[in-house]
Amino acid sequence: MVAIPSKARVVIIGGGVSGCSVAYHLARLGWTDIVLLERKQLTSGTTWHAAGLIGQLQPSQNRTRLAKYSADLYARLEEETGLATGFRQCGSMTVALSEERREEIFRLAAQARAFGVEVNELTPDEVLRLYPHLNPDGVVAGVHLPMDGQADPGNIALALAKGARQNGALIAERVKVTRVTEADGRVTGVDYEQDGAPGHITAEHVVNCGGMWGRELAAQNGVTLPLHACEHFYIVTEGIPGLSRLPVLRVPEECAYYKEDAGKILLGAFEPKAKPWGMDGIPETFEFDQLPEDFDHFEPILEAAVNRMPMLAEAGIHTFFNGPESFTPDDRYYLGEAPELKNYWVAAGYNSIGIISSGGAGMALSQWMDSGEPPFDLWEVDIRRAQPFQRNRRYLRERVTETLGLLYADHFPYRQMASARGVRRSVLHDQLKARGAVFGEVAGHERANWFAEPGQEPEYRYSWKRQNWFANQRAEHMALRDGVGLLDMSSFGKIRVEGRDALSFLQTVCANDMDVAAGRIVYTQMLNARGGIECDLTVTRLSETAFFLVVPGATLQRDLAWLRRHVGEGFVVITDVSAAETVLPLMGPKSRELLSRASPADFGNEPHPFGMAREIEIGMGLARAHRVTYVGELGWELYVGTDQAAHVFETLLEAGEDLGLKLCGLHAMDSCRIEKGYRHFGHDITDEDHVLEAGLGFAVKTGKGAFIGREAVLRKREEGLSRRLVQFRLKDPEPLLFHNEPVLRDGKIVGHVTSGNYGHTLGGAIGLGYVPCRTPGEPAAEMLASSYAIEVAGQVFEADASLRPMYDPASERVKL
Incomplete structure (x- = not known):
């Protein structure tokens, strides 16, 4: 029986390939006092019966990067540890x-x-x-x-365990962790049982690598770890x-x-x-x-x-x-620090690709734990994407009946989950559905993606070519460009930051200047120390001590965690108010006329300029009208209490009937935003992408004083950019872009499309993508003098390239 120490720097729970990889990589980084506890024997849960397929290509660049690392690691482990891994590159x-x-x-x-x-x-x-x-x-x-x-999964885990031991880690089998202990919002250690006797280890960090046991273990501490075993x-x-x-x-x-x-x-x-x-x-x-x-x-x-x-x-x-494996609601595993509890780390939920994933995941998590920041963008697998409601076991049971099969299903663009739907619905959901809305789901939110015409079947027909809603998207797109369109974006994350120190706090975490008059809206980013983008948001100052933050619905938990991590000792209250308000973007050249019919307020440029929010009367209710846009047109986002939302919605429909008001979905909004070159967080901008190279330097105010990332911005300005985010338009109007298509500069692959959609105004597929500079700070004119092309399914298509938005480059239309 192994003697268990009373104190450790880190306790890793679970002795499958994931836990062994974390222990190995932390030990290789020089961490000492590493303890891995396994309830039974190493590999005895899922690892031992895995098929051991080593496939390097994954759905994104960084997940591919992690998988390639795993393959390279397994190829050298035998020489390092003396244990055969059975790895062979048979293709x-x-x-x-x-x-x-x-x-x-x-x-x-x-x-x-x-x-x-x-x-x-x-x-x-x-x-x-x-x-x-x-x-x-x-x-x-x-x-x-x-x-x-392919490789032998059990032997890979045992080789990792041996490598961890060789570098000083202690691994104990038949020791069951019964609880992770905590105090003051951070972990303090673990309680365990060994041969029926209780014990406790005091620890700075705990890593949950519990696989299919991980969800219940995490739930004891209020940590959301949505996974469920399948046969x-x-x-x-x-x-x-x-x-x-x-x-x-x-x-x-x-x-x-x-x-x-x-x-x-x-x-x-x-x-x-x-x-x-x-x-x-x-x-x-x-x-x-x-x-x-x-x-x-x-x-x-x-x-x-x-x-x-x-x-x-x-x-x-x-x-x-027949053996069990863990699956997650979106077929992506979980990695990182739980937002609910400091120093509670997770590496679990591998969706039947744990062998190829765990080597890279262990490396990435160990570096994250060591430096306090992920080594590169890991948002795809970040535990902070998990939504609290996803702890629900009925939801998980229904969803994983589908996610296992989706591994080999057609991965059509815009494919929507069919199971466990309807959990989070706007108060306008039924009204939208009655008017032909076809919904997609993001973070559990049901959002209208497009609207079927009368007599048209309101459901997706998937394809890699133009899908059955392509003409609907075009009609909605053109309404936003030429007339007026109405959307429901109630899924936005909404956060109130208030208190005596709210301004100084936001000045520290935001790159733009937050010291503006009440009613002003500021577009900004929250940066990390490398100048990478942690959050893309707008901040509206409501009063001297109160601010209103709007973030993407999918990143809300991440953004709340980032704010709370940096609040320090300041007198600041951070409150998630997302469910309190419905958001109705009213966009297009006729939006001012429509609003003037529904409200007695003056919506002219002088009383209500771009970037201003104010309370208005609308119908018989009240709303806060924010003059901002994500489609590149004149427009307002109306923030309405959920109790008044149906009335305001009906008031707008009635006022816009003879103006041609069209209900629009997320697909049309996305095609408009990409024509305007607006960035999408998680695709075009991530924590790995420098704010200046993303073309967002206009939202950074280094002169305001200290803020997180300021030194990285100043350093990049001095050194020059190493790459730029470029907008592309295919010259051939037929092919479609989605994301990850190779970008060629003068015939050589230099990058990939980060996001794509069809530009119905510009007449072709539009994509964004980073292009490396040939010399530091390469002038824009030299970069654009090259010829560009994009590869789509083996065919190469010529593309126009621009560093300015191809649609309305001077942003005149948003300020009509």
């Missing part, structure tokens, strides 16, 4: 059985090139040469990644004579993957409707356990597989395996 191949899937995998191939991953597109004949056992019926194309491979099935055949080494094969349209190992074939499935497991908790005895067989559930996958791989018909089944 991987994905085949398409339809033109839509061909478009998807060829777009992924282009994305791989932009991310520095070796990739080859394949014809059906080339697919068969690489995998001669495959029945080629229906195969239209393939993609091959030669540097992918995951695979079979292993008997030995097949003459079977040579083969690449990992994925046939996503048949929900199947194939791995050759020691002359056998492992066939695994990500079926469209999964089976959640462990709703009422996981048995205390669970250790290297399997779940009951369910051949009826697996049979449709096997039937298709026998047709696709005829040799399976003759091969006996050696193992039918």
Whole structure:
């Protein structure tokens, strides 16, 4: 029995591959007093039965970066630790059985090139040469990644554990953590049981790597960790004579993957409707356990597989395996410090890609813990994206029936979740639905994405080409440009910051000058010490001591955590008031005329200039009218108490009837904003993107005095920019841009599209993307003198490039 110390710098809970990776990387950074506690034996939860696929290409550049790091790490671990990991680069191949899937995998191939991953597109004949056992019926194309491979999951975890021990970490098995202790808003250690005896470790940091146990453990401390176990099935055949080494094969349209190992074939499935497991908790005895067989559930996958791989018909089944794995509401894992409790860290919820993810995740989290900042943008997997309501077990059970299958579903742009919907609804939801709204979901919020015309089916028909709502988006877009449109953006995060020290606090965390008159609206960013963008927001001064912050709904928990982290000892109260007000953006050249019909207020430029908020009467109610825009037109955002929202909405509809008022959705707003070059947080701007290189220097006031990131801004101004955010328009009006398409400068890939949409006014697909400067501070004229193109699914299209907005570059229309 291992002697457990009474004190540690960090306690890591969970001895799967994730916990072992965190311990290994913290030890490599020189941390001492590292303790990892495992309730049973290392790998005994999920890691031991993972398939061990090593696929480097992930949905984003930084997740690909993490996966590539994992592959490189596993390749060298054996030499470092003496333990074999079974890692071999046999390559991987994905085949398409339809033109839509061909478009998807060829777009992924282009994305791989932009991310520095070796990739080859394949014809059906080339697919068969690489995998001669495959029945080629229906195969239209393939993609091959030669540097992918496979490994032994259990041995990887044990090698990481040995490496951690070699660098001083203590790893103890059969020690169950019963509770994380806390005081004054931060962790203080853990209570545990060892051989039935209780104990306590005092610790500065705790890392929850508890996998499918992690949610319940986190909930004890009020930490939101939304994950739920699902049953995951695979079979292993008997030995097949003459079977040579083969690449990992994925046939996503048949929900199947194939791995050759020691002359056998492992066939695994990500079926469209999964089976959640462990709703009422996981048995205390669970250790290297399997779940009951369910051949009826697996049979449709096997039937298709026998047709696709005829040799399976003759091969006996050696193992039918069913084991649990953790899945999250959005198929992305969780990493980082929990916003609810200081120094409570999380690395969990890997959605069946824990082996390829955990090496990089452990590296990134350890660096984050060591420096206090993530090493690069990790928003995609940041624990702060989790919404408190997602702790709900019924919600999780319903959602994960879908997310497992989505791993191999068509990843169409704008694809919406079908399960666990309708949790967060605007008070206008039913009125919008009755008028044809088709909703999308972000952070649980139901938001009208587009409006169906009378007689049109109000639902998505997905495609990689123009979807069934393309004409609807155009009509809504043009209403915003030429007439007047009304949106419901109640999902905005709304935060009140008030108190004696509110101004000095906001001056410290915001890059723009907050010392403005009451009623003024300031567009600003909150920066980190590197000059990266932590938050993109507007701040309205309500009074001498009160400010109103508007942030994206998806980043609300992140932004609240950032504010609370930096509030210090100041007399400041930070309150989430998001649910208190409905937000109705009224936008377009006719918005002033419409508002004047609904309100006695004067909406002229002198009494109500751009960037001003004031209370107005509207109908028989009251609202706060903010003259701002995210579509690049004259307009106001109306903030209305939820109790009066229906009345104000109906008043606006009546006043705008003969003006052609059109209800508009998020798709139209996005196509307008990208024409105007407005940035989107999480895509075009992140905590890794310097505010000056993002083209937002106009919102930074270094002369106001000290603020977080000021030195990084001054340093960048002196050194010169190393890259710039550029706006592109494809010259060919047919192709569509979404994100991650490679950007070529003078024929060479230099970056990728960070966000894209169709510009209905500009007449082509529009994208934003960073282009590296060839010399520090390269003049704009030199950069724009190059020729630019963008690759879409293997085809290269010429593009116009601009550093100024292509639509209304002088912003004259917003100030009409």
